[in-house]
Amino acid sequence: MSGPRVHSFFLGNSSGVNFSIILSPIDEETGKLQPANCSGSERAGDWNLNITPGMNASKVTISLTRNLQMCLPNVTDCCTTPLCVVETLQVLACRDSVVLAHLLIQAEIYANSSFTGNVSENATIIPNQVFQPLGPCPCDLTAGACDIRCCCDLECTPDLKQLFNESCFSGVFGGDVNPPFDQLCSSQSMEYTPEWFPFLCVQSSLNNTPFLGYFYHGSTSAPKVPSFKITLPTSPGKLFTGYRQGDPIMTEENEYFTIPQQSMAGQCVGNAPVAYLQNFDVKCLTNRASYKEGLPHDVRINSGTGDFIQQNVIYKTVTDMGKFITESENLHTAEVLCQNVTFAEHYTFIWKDKNIERINVTVFLGSLCDGEILTQRFTVKFLAFKSTNAAELFENPGYQVGKPVRAANMNASDTFGSLNIWQPAGRGMCTSATYTPVLFGVDSLSGCILEVGINEDCSLLRGNVTETLNSLIQATHVGKRGNSSYSDLNDWVEIIRLDPFNSDTNVSTGSLKGVCPDIPANLNIRIIFADVGAVQGIPQQEILAVQISYSTVIWQFQCGLTCRNSLSFLPITASVQFIKVPAQPPIPMTRYQINYTEFDCNRNDVCWPQLFYPLTRFYTGEPYSQCLAKGLSLAFLVLLAAIMSNPWSPKLFKMLM
Numbered sequence: 001m002s003g004p005r006v007h008s009f010f011l012g013n014s015s016g017v018n019f020s021i022i023l024s025p026i027d028e029e030t031g032k033l034q035p036a037n038c039s040g041s042e043r044a045g046d047w048n049l050n051i052t053p054g055m056n057a058s059k060v061t062i063s064l065t066r067n068l069q070m071c072l073p074n075v076t077d078c079c080t081t082p083l084c085v086v087e088t089l090q091v092l093a094c095r096d097s098v099v100l101a102h103l104l105i106q107a108e109i110y111a112n113s114s115f116t117g118n119v120s121e122n123a124t125i126i127p128n129q130v131f132q133p134l135g136p137c138p139c140d141l142t143a144g145a146c147d148i149r150c151c152c153d154l155e156c157t158p159d160l161k162q163l164f165n166e167s168c169f170s171g172v173f174g175g176d177v178n179p180p181f182d183q184l185c186s187s188q189s190m191e192y193t194p195e196w197f198p199f200l201c202v203q204s205s206l207n208n209t210p211f212l213g214y215f216y217h218g219s220t221s222a223p224k225v226p227s228f229k230i231t232l233p234t235s236p237g238k239l240f241t242g243y244r245q246g247d248p249i250m251t252e253e254n255e256y257f258t259i260p261q262q263s264m265a266g267q268c269v270g271n272a273p274v275a276y277l278q279n280f281d282v283k284c285l286t287n288r289a290s291y292k293e294g295l296p297h298d299v300r301i302n303s304g305t306g307d308f309i310q311q312n313v314i315y316k317t318v319t320d321m322g323k324f325i326t327e328s329e330n331l332h333t334a335e336v337l338c339q340n341v342t343f344a345e346h347y348t349f350i351w352k353d354k355n356i357e358r359i360n361v362t363v364f365l366g367s368l369c370d371g372e373i374l375t376q377r378f379t380v381k382f383l384a385f386k387s388t389n390a391a392e393l394f395e396n397p398g399y400q401v402g403k404p405v406r407a408a409n410m411n412a413s414d415t416f417g418s419l420n421i422w423q424p425a426g427r428g429m430c431t432s433a434t435y436t437p438v439l440f441g442v443d444s445l446s447g448c449i450l451e452v453g454i455n456e457d458c459s460l461l462r463g464n465v466t467e468t469l470n471s472l473i474q475a476t477h478v479g480k481r482g483n484s485s486y487s488d489l490n491d492w493v494e495i496i497r498l499d500p501f502n503s504d505t506n507v508s509t510g511s512l513k514g515v516c517p518d519i520p521a522n523l524n525i526r527i528i529f530a531d532v533g534a535v536q537g538i539p540q541q542e543i544l545a546v547q548i549s550y551s552t553v554i555w556q557f558q559c560g561l562t563c564r565n566s567l568s569f570l571p572i573t574a575s576v577q578f579i580k581v582p583a584q585p586p587i588p589m590t591r592y593q594i595n596y597t598e599f600d601c602n603r604n605d606v607c608w609p610q611l612f613y614p615l616t617r618f619y620t621g622e623p624y625s626q627c628l629a630k631g632l633s634l635a636f637l638v639l640l641a642a643i644m645s646n647p648w649s650p651k652l653f654k655m656l657m
Helices: 158-167 458-470 591-595 624-644 648-656
Strands: 005-011 018-023 047-052 057-064 083-095 098-110 280-286 312-317 325-328 338-352 355-369 372-384 418-423 434-437 444-453 477-479 492-497 515-535 538-556 567-580
Touching: 005 098, 018 047, 057 083, 057 098, 355 372, 418 444, 418 567, 444 458, 458 515, 458 538, 458 567, 477 538
Parallel strands: 312 355, 338 372, 492 538, 515 567
Antiparallel strands: 005 057, 018 083, 047 057, 083 098, 280 372, 325 372, 338 355, 418 434, 444 567, 477 492, 515 538
């Protein structure tokens, strides 16, 4: 060993095994090893023995405790010579005074080369690597010690070289810094030498070699490969400049803050990082056997300035288990085991500029038993620091894709409104469905199921369905922009409602039992928006109009084997469609494209109109000047070939003669 610490392993069960270390086990008179003695200890002289037990192997660590600095004036605990330690050690593994294994160590340790005295003005002269190799022995990596398999290392004694003399490093790394290169005339390294090689080979001495400067070049430096783990400054410096949209949120331990999220394949990933200013609402299926706890709630979050904030957690108990337990198997009562698990976690991040001001977490707990399928829900919502309610004020004047559409009820004292769609849970019934806001730029389709009896009155059914659909839209106006003010009516557009039944429309009351026509089962929300400008190059989108209409269906009671006085189901839906204006109609086809389809580049493999496409300005594969030069050269060659071919060649020669 050439360092102050060395490691080895003891294979097998280490229970009942005593490890000991012996200093200088070689007899100085005979030169042989002394008989093994199991009565030693884990310390001998300046050496310590440390054992780390494992399953089928134990790690054995031998370390030196003395100082390896060179001696300075008035200092005793130091090294008087560069070769500081030359000792022989033996490590024994005994069980009941019987030696199971032993390890012989030859220690040759040099003093540390760090210098703490006065710096001399004599500078080391580095030769110019353009004319002379800077490193004549590249494998010599350790100063003052012999590097294994490095035969050009001057610190390696002949005795040590005998240990690896047959396995030395070869090539430039092994010290052959001026190897003959393939272009050299005297080189015989090429297995198949072409016949023209003697005419093109290089006559040069080995001093003028292309390997000069191979390991070092003054104008370049080795690239730094970025690590996967993001390094953040510690709190004393506070050099962290904050988060940007999409950046992963970091914890105090310099790790990602993770919450279960859905992957591109639709499966839930438990250790997905949370991105700054990106809301999500996901559901994950699990059971008691595969349930795993997430990140603990006592983890502190990096606020963005180098400070760390604690999560404000509120624990609640789930009262309606039907919203989360979607499937259950019949098991015997004696075999059912239950566990208290997390049913839902709702995170609210209060942010300001590039920093996180506060984190509020609401955790819903419940009991999950064997045979039950749990639908866990995880939501993350970012609210601006100035917001006093769920309505978020954006810093950009326009809407951002994925953000909730702002709504207002101007006919009420509390002008806050909502524009929602359904988020069914459990059996998908309308009575148990929850709401989720309409997100800007995201076309959506949701629905739920109503229970209807065979003797249902058609007029009452129409009113019930209409009331259920209208419960999604608790607003009279929609904000034009993401920062629309409730006090300024010009910032809002009125919702255009097309009622399902006008006074001029004759609605059938339904004379047949179990059949009701003109049921408004579909709610259609159309939002028209456009690009109205840009802020710092980011397009700003504004809502121009909102229209709500209904589509009617004929409901008919579905009978089984017999039509008894039972319940049937009526599915109702709500769709959201975002329409961008002005619309971009397709370019009409010309008469030439309609009549001569064989010249249509979109329908045929051969496109004659694009024969000279590389010479046009639309071709961007090469600079236009190069394309033009190549085209003229090609045209000149074609013209030359035409002139030199028959019947032009004889006439040309006669004219020249």
